[in-house]
Structures are given as structure tokens and as C-alpha cells.
Amino acid sequence: MAADRDPLNKSNDHALPFCCQGEDGRLRINLRAGQTSISRFRWRTEAGELRAHFFYNRRFSPSEVHHRGTYSRPLRPDFTLVIIPSDIAASDWREAERLAEEAGTVAYLHFDAKYRIDTLVQLFGESEVRDEELDAEKQASKTTGTFKRADLYKMHTYNEAIRRTVGSYVLYPGDDPKNIEGENRFERYHEIISGVGAFALKPGAVADEEPAGLSSVVGFVGDILSHQLSRFTQSYRITYWTEDTIREVPVTNYGPERITIALPDAPIVLGFMAQDREPEFREQKYFYCRAIEEDGPVDIDITAAAGATFLGWTAPRVGDRISYPWIATIESCRLLPKTALEEKIGRETSSESPYYLYFKLTDLRPFSRRNLNSIIPTNSYKARSFKWKDIATQPVA
Numbered sequence: 001m002a003a004d005r006d007p008l009n010k011s012n013d014h015a016l017p018f019c020c021q022g023e024d025g026r027l028r029i030n031l032r033a034g035q036t037s038i039s040r041f042r043w044r045t046e047a048g049e050l051r052a053h054f055f056y057n058r059r060f061s062p063s064e065v066h067h068r069g070t071y072s073r074p075l076r077p078d079f080t081l082v083i084i085p086s087d088i089a090a091s092d093w094r095e096a097e098r099l100a101e102e103a104g105t106v107a108y109l110h111f112d113a114k115y116r117i118d119t120l121v122q123l124f125g126e127s128e129v130r131d132e133e134l135d136a137e138k139q140a141s142k143t144t145g146t147f148k149r150a151d152l153y154k155m156h157t158y159n160e161a162i163r164r165t166v167g168s169y170v171l172y173p174g175d176d177p178k179n180i181e182g183e184n185r186f187e188r189y190h191e192i193i194s195g196v197g198a199f200a201l202k203p204g205a206v207a208d209e210e211p212a213g214l215s216s217v218v219g220f221v222g223d224i225l226s227h228q229l230s231r232f233t234q235s236y237r238i239t240y241w242t243e244d245t246i247r248e249v250p251v252t253n254y255g256p257e258r259i260t261i262a263l264p265d266a267p268i269v270l271g272f273m274a275q276d277r278e279p280e281f282r283e284q285k286y287f288y289c290r291a292i293e294e295d296g297p298v299d300i301d302i303t304a305a306a307g308a309t310f311l312g313w314t315a316p317r318v319g320d321r322i323s324y325p326w327i328a329t330i331e332s333c334r335l336l337p338k339t340a341l342e343e344k345i346g347r348e349t350s351s352e353s354p355y356y357l358y359f360k361l362t363d364l365r366p367f368s369r370r371n372l373n374s375i376i377p378t379n380s381y382k383a384r385s386f387k388w389k390d391i392a393t394q395p396v397a
Contacts, residue, residue, distance in 0.1 A: 047226065053081070054080075058080045059076045060074065078112045080111075081108070104164070104239065104243030111168075112168070113170075114172050114198075166194050170199070171201045191234055194235065201217060269385050271313070278314065288336075288341060288358045301385070307330065308329075308330045312326075320373065322371060326365065331360040332359070336355070338354055338355070368396050369396065369397035370395070
């Protein structure tokens with residue numbers, strides 16, 4: 001693990017450097033109650049590299065959705081490890097964090113030192129706790145302030161309230177230096193993150209003696225860093241789709257049907273219908289289009305089209321793209337040569353295209369017209385595949 005060193009006179013955004021050389025030449029440790037300290041590293045393995053910013057007493061204040069902070073009240077964990085990708089193009093650590101936050105690729109790991117807890121049982125309780133015991137603990141917390149379980153609850157608070165937190169853990173001076181897995185950590189899903197838990201970290205009896213349990217904590221942090229390098233983990237996929245979702249424009253113009261007919265990410269195919277052909281398509285429940293248009297081939301996966309929704313549109317005026325007031329379910333989609341298509345529809349086509357897509361439709365139902373000008377390019381008439389959320393955000397015509 002390689003450290004990036006700050007000059008002593010360089011500002012760290014009102015944060016003291018964790019370690020620095022004092023005027024007397026001695027190493028100085030800056031851990032002051034109520035004041036933030038920082039140490040920065042680059043974590044390198046054969047699998048890749050990450051940036052790591054380690055903070056003491058970092059404050060997380062209420063903030064907007066895409067920025068660092070909480071969505072409720074200010075919180076200040078004792079220690080916070082900030083993990084960001086190494087490919088963020090910024091040499092300044094503050095700018096690197098800002099870019100990672102905006103991209104949704106930052107991760108926060110928190111530790112709170114609770115040296116009034118002696119055993120895991122005091123923190124987590126027995127494996128099975130009766131309802132009356134929980135009620136008694138809650139009552140005790142109101143009257144005496146000695147509710148040990150509250151320390152674990154606070155870790156849940158960090159995970160929930162501080163955006164993009166991947167784990168929060170208690171450090172306590174117990175006699176469990178091996179920190180047996182399964183007794184002191186709780187994973188929310190199937191992987192190391194996200195989770196809560198506790199680690200026994202007992203200071204040595206004499207100077208320079210390594211604290212009991214330190215190797216377990218260091219190994220755990222290394223495991224999390226390795227986990228963060230992979231894009232094939234469940235946690236990465238959850239984070240990716242969460243960030244993708246919260247960046248969407250909230251749907252407010254539902255229309256009369258309130259879009260209760262499909263999930264936001266469900267597929268929907270848009271196809272151009274000349275106004276004189278629309279009655280034929282609607283009444284006979286089919287649609288066809290050229291497989292290759294002047295501006296390129298139709299980008300539709302015919303193997304996955306069955307079950308998707310179909311929405312036809314027309315161009316009543318130059319530059320306008322307005323949908324018809326009905327939708328349908330695609331029962332099947334086939335690629336047909338010109339002769340096969342003409343045989344199926346019972347007439348010749350005016351187009352000379354050699355291949356067509358033929359959609360068999362079912363379950364036609366009313367749907368409010370949409371203005372599609374913002375998602376269908378001008379002078380383009382080829383069929384296109386979208387997601388329902390793309391249509392739901394378009395204005396009702």
C-alpha cells in the first residue's frame with residue numbers, strides 16, 4: 001500500500017494530515033476530538049488499483065442526492081475509509097472524490113470505537129432474543145442510556161443515512177482476537193458488503209505491542225478493497241442500477257392510465273405507421289417495417305421482442321412525432337423476405353426492400369398520445385426499441 005504525502009503547509013480541506021513531521025523533527029499524530037484528520041493511499045494489487053482516503057472524525061452533512069452526505073441529520077463516524085476508482089482523472093483528492101461521488105463510484109466504510117463494550121454478547125445479545133427482552137432493553141435505554149444494542153443500531157444508521165456506505169463496524173476491546181466470522185459480522189446479502197458488525201481490537205499491555213485482533217481488521221479491509229475492484233459482484237450491480245435509477249428524470253406526466261401496465265425497464269417498440277395504414281394495422285393486429293432503412297438497420301432484437309409492448313406513431317406535421325392512442329403486446333416478431341411478407345399480408349408493398357420485420361400483435365388497449373419529438377430523430381422512420389421509462393417521461397400530446 002503506497003501513501004501519497006501532503007506538504008505540511010498544504011490545505012487538506014480543513015483536515016489535518018494523519019501523520020506528519022513536527023518542527024522538532026519528530027513524527028506527529030494528529031487525532032484531535034472534533035477535528036478531521038486524513039491519510040491518503042493508493043492500494044495496488046495484481047488485479048488493479050484503488051484510491052483510499054482514510055479519515056478521522058469526518059463529518060457527513062445533509063446534502064443533495066448526487067453529493068456526499070446524509071439525507072437526514074449530520075453524522076460523524078470515528079473513522080471513515082473512502083474508496084474510489086484509480087482511473088478518476090483528477091490529481092487533487094478533493095476533486096477526485098467529487099467526481100467519484102457524481103459518477104456514483106465512491107464507497108464509504110465506517111468504524112466507530114466503542115471501548116465501553118467488553119463482549120460481543122453485550123453488543124449483539126444472544127442469538128435468540130425474546131420480544132419481552134427487547135422491550136425491556138428499549139425501556140432501559142430510555143431511562144438509563146445503557147442500551148448496548150444501540151451501538152449496532154448506529155451502524156445501521158450509518159449504512160442507511162450516509163449515501164453510498166458499504167459497511168459500518170464497531171471496534172471494541174474484547175477478548176476475541178480471531179474475530180470469528182459469523183459471530184461478529186452480518187452481511188445484508190450474500191457478499192462481504194454491504195454489512196454491519198464488530199471487531200475486537202484490544203490494545204497491547206506494553207508499548208509497541210501489536211493490538212490483539214489487528215490482523216483480522218487489516219485482512220477484512222483488504223478483502224473489501226479486493227471486492228471493490230471487481231465489477232462482477234452483486235454489490236457492484238446493485239450499486240450500478242441504483243445510481244442509474246436515481247439519475248432518471250422522475251415520472252410525473254403519467255397520463256390517464258398512470259403507466260401501471262409495465263415496469264419502467266420493460267421494453268417497448270416504436271414503429272412508424274402512415275395514417276392511411278394505421279386502421280389496417282390496428283384492425284388486423286399486425287405491423288411490418290423494413291429491416292434496413294436509409295439511416296441504418298433496425299436496432300431490435302427479434303429473439304427478445306415477444307412479450308414486449310408495441311406503440312405506433314405518425315408524423316401529422318413536419319417535425320412532429322405523435323403516438324397513436326393505443327398500444328399492443330407483441331406476440332411474435334419474424335424477419336421475412338419481401339415475397340413472404342406480401343403473401344402474409346395479402347397484397348404487394350410499395351417498398352423495394354428485400355427484407356422486413358413482421359410483428360404479430362395482441363391485446364390492443366387504449367393509451368394516451370405522447371409527443372415523441374425528443375426521442376425520435378427528425379427524418380427517421382425506422383422502428384426503435386426503448387424502455388417504458390423513456391416513454392413515460394414524454395409529454396402527453
